[in-house]
Amino acid sequence: MKLFQKKNAPKSAPELIGAQRGCAEGFDLPAAVQPYEKELYDRLRCAVPIIDAAIMKIIRLTGGFRVICSDESFQQELDSFLAGVPVGLTGRSVGCFADNFLDSLLTYGRAVGEIVTDNEQRRIAGLWNGDISKIRISSGADPFSRSYELRAPDGTSRRIAHPERIVYAELTGGNSLLRGLPSLSGILMRIYQCIGQNYDRAGNIRYAVTYKPTGEASDVMFTRERAQQIAREWADGMNSAKYGQVKDFVAVGDVDIKVIGAENQLFDTNVPVRQILEQLIAKLSIPPFLLGLSWSSTERMSSQQADILTSELEYYRRLLTPVICDVGNAYLASVGAEAACTVEWDNINLQDETALAEARLKNAQAREIELRLEKNQNGG
Template sequence: MKLFKKKRAPKAEPELVSMQRGCCESFSLPAAVQPFEKELYDRLRCAVPIIDAAIMKIIRLTGGFHVVCSDEEYQQELDRFLEDVPVGLTGRSVGCFADNFLDSLLTYGSAVGEIVTDSKQQRIAGLWNGDISRIRIASGADAFSRSYTLRENSGSSRKIAHPERILYAELTGGHSLLRGLPSLSGILMRIYECIGQNFDRVGNVRYAVTYKPTGEAGDAMYSRDRAQQIAREWADGMESAKYGQVKDFVAVGDVDIKVIGAENKLIDTNVPVRQILEQLIAKLSIPPFLLGLSWSSTERMSSQQADILTSELEYYRRLLTPVIRDVGDSFLASIGAQATCSVEWDNINLQDETALAEARLKNAQAREIEMRLEKNES
């Protein structure tokens, strides 16, 4: 009998996995979006309408989807749930939740939602779009699980008890689509402010009425009274013009009337404004013609821009698909079903349908020609 047994060597673990676990044990992220950053992006969308219009265009162009259950027995019940599930206080349907989720994703770089259960915690009561600036993310029990900390209005924090109910996604790097735009938008706003000031000064016509008294003694004695009388009559004529009344101005002596700023010209701002808008649109990846900008472009260029936009929308769909699938799987699990679901997206536009139809037609024609050649050879 051996007194000392040979110790078994521990099973070797890949260095990369062990290194990742070691790094992730205390890994945590700050709040995905700081409160001041969230307010900045909200103000930016309000101040620059073209940014808000571009984000809303992206949300609408992302298109609709259909959730397919792996077990057809639960498909009808799943469809009914996804169409009627409450979203927050005013919304309804999983499509409404996805739109709000994508809006937060584009504006702040990340989005968070919650699956809310009923008091018995058996069925899903609704979905909720959360405030991303109040969430802090940290590593959970292993390298690939997450825990969430919620910041209360009082400033304290508490750990979310059920992280499995949290729906979270972020863009690449977690950066907002609007990152880098505040500085350019500030320049654009200053240009528009200067345009408004210039129109107040030059566009709103004002007059300079100059009375030049002669060298006579009587004229010099009553020059002050005559100037005041001219001013009253001129002001009365201008005031009457507001109400559609036309009054002639009659004066005796040397009276000169000029338009203030008539010899000045407004600064041409087309070039700087267009340069800034080009930078904004390049960041937002929206073709200019979709935003009402009639910049010179050929038909081929517009088609290429549409293809680029399609690839952008496919990227956003890839981010939304796991979130929608988690909602469907959670519902199926709540009713005791063992099935899973998948997401099928609609084609982005009718041009895709046309291209697919043309491709099928050409393939059918090519197949018909091949069959005819084979028949003739035989």
């Protein structure tokens, strides 16, 4: 009976939240992304092309989608809105908004967007992808409602008046997909920098011209003048290639010409570079063959890697689905429709078309056998 008496009691604050965050009251979340952290990830994508290529491929492989309205009478109007809604200054369509949203989600671990309304606040004017480093997120009246603060350039912040127009998502723990990669990328860039310096020294051939006097009195007296003359003639012979000419270098006496660094060998960087790239690709969950890396891989291994990537893409789709539904539901509410949206994603196709056709054939044959057995059982 005591349980039924407490049924209408006000909600109490969850004790686990206070224990995990070290406070009994208040449920402030950490600031989304610091400006220096955002700049670090941006520079990382610019410095290491394979990271940027992997993120762009994940965005494209996530695939397209279609938003389904529960009320079919509003389906055509909803499709027209989602296909032509302005996104920022240059984009258009909810697909463009979802791509930019996922790009921020992968790069910074969090993404934020805004549903912009017109002055009368009756219709949706467009969508905007926000800068996650300028947004601070905290809880509202209870642990499950959020409020947003916008950071100003002078360091102050102001609370966003309409948090219901904000769409927000984050990866597990709010950590970027690139977390842990800056240190490895720093090593990789140092290796490439050393390779460039070695080729500047040894790859760009330089010569050592040595004149050895014979010991005669004339050679000893005019050694300096002869060395200067040899240097002028050698420089003239080397510079003649700029003008499309070929000149021979002719010298009298004991003159020795060697290539600087010819006895040395460049370091083999294949092993350390590949080890670092393996770490990067393992973090990004992209099969190497999708990035143009011709590493030894069997057909079965490639199929397993494609299956793993498919599960990763399904995870990103689960994060994007509520955001897309929020946009569609906001539009339906603005036109006075009492309907809800669902998202229907396109099939992820990373396998060979021949293998897919064979799988469909086997499924059809199995279904035919099942129907035949059911028919025989019913007839018997």
